[in-house]
Amino acid sequence: MDTHKLIALMPDLATFIVIVDEGSYTAASRKLGVTPSALSKQIARLEKTLSVKLLERTTRKLVISESGNRIYKQCTQMIDAAKEAIEISSSEHTIPSGTVTIAAPKAFMSIVLQPLVKPFLTQYPEVNLKLKACDGDIDIIADGIDVVFRLTERPSEGLVLKKIGKANLTLCASPEYIAKRGMPTHPRELKQHDCLYLGETNTDHIWDFDKDGEQITVAVTGRYAVNHSQMRLKGVKDNLGIGLFPDFVIKHDLIAENVVQVLPDWTIRGNYHGDIALQYAQTKFMPARIRAVIDFFTLNLTL
Incomplete structure (x- = not known):
């Protein structure tokens, strides 16, 4: 039959x-x-x-x-x-269970999300988390992602958006470096300094600044480039120059005065600047495990 x-x-x-x-x-x-x-x-x-x-x-x-x-x-x-x-x-749709895959930029995942993993798994013992660190573009459907965190001024269209905070780009250097080389008072002065940047693309050493309507672009140089935030921060602490970071990366070191902020009155635009956007696909029937992730990280995320 x-x-x-x-x-x-x-x-x-x-x-x-x-x-x-x-x-x-x-x-x-x-x-x-x-x-x-x-x-x-x-x-x-x-x-x-x-x-x-x-x-x-x-x-x-x-x-x-x-x-x-x-x-x-x-x-x-x-x-x-x-x-x-x-x-x-x-x-x-009622009991959180199964696997949820989360994508986020590497530094954001290790510094902001990682401390929340154990509390989440403790609260939801039937949910499994799969974290994917990715600094590039994410296609959540093709890449099998349930929830993605982005630091951007241009969140993806076609996805549900929850703005859960702001991420700003911040320049910093060690006190020893500033004592030796001086504190820049204008972005143009960065050309006389060693700067640490990502080195991922041909343009990520070009930094855009904005203050009271004045916009300026500076092509910085330096002897050390690395696309790992913690390694780049270690380079700054080792007096290798002025580094550019999302503010959550250097928050505790600024408080501890391990580093000092450079050009604090200027807004720096680029990747990882803008809203902290939590995004996921629109669905009429959202599984409870995904709702649990969204609600938990929205409530407990601190920067």
Whole structure:
């Protein structure tokens, strides 16, 4: 029997199970909200399709045939499987469980998200987290991502957006470096300094500044470039020059006075500057595990 015919049979098979369970056409009709004659027609159609006699009506009770009994046992497995599917889909939206894949820039993931992983897993013991550190563009559908964090002034269109904070780019240097080389008072003076940048592209040594409507672009130079925030910060602490960082990377070192801020009155524009954007695909039926991640990290994320 082909799939189309099998699918067409399923309502009649389900009706057959209800009739057997209820013990009569009348009782089954009350449960299903249809007339006994309509049920009788369904069973007659099913018997014709299967070429077996399923039920015998006597004056006192409904009798199931031997073939009908075998078919009933098989059909109950079908109903049990359907019930299990409904329970799974129901729990999918009420009980957080399963795997959630999160993508975020490397520094943001290690400094901001990583401390929240253990508390989240403790609170949601049936949820698994898969974190992907990525500083480039993310296609959440093609890359299998459930939730993505971006630091940007241009969040992705077509995705749900929650703005959960701001990320600013900040220049800093060690006190020893500033004592030796002097504190810059204008972005143009950076040309006389050693600067640490990412070295990922041909343009990431070009820094854009903005202050009170004045805009200036400076091409900086330096002997050390590395696309790892912690290594670049270590270079700054080792007096190798002035480095550019998202503010959350150097927050604690600024407080501890391990580094000092350079050109604090200027806004620096570039990658990792702008809103901290939490984004995910629009869906009418969001699994509870994804909702748990969104709510938990939104509530507990601190910068």
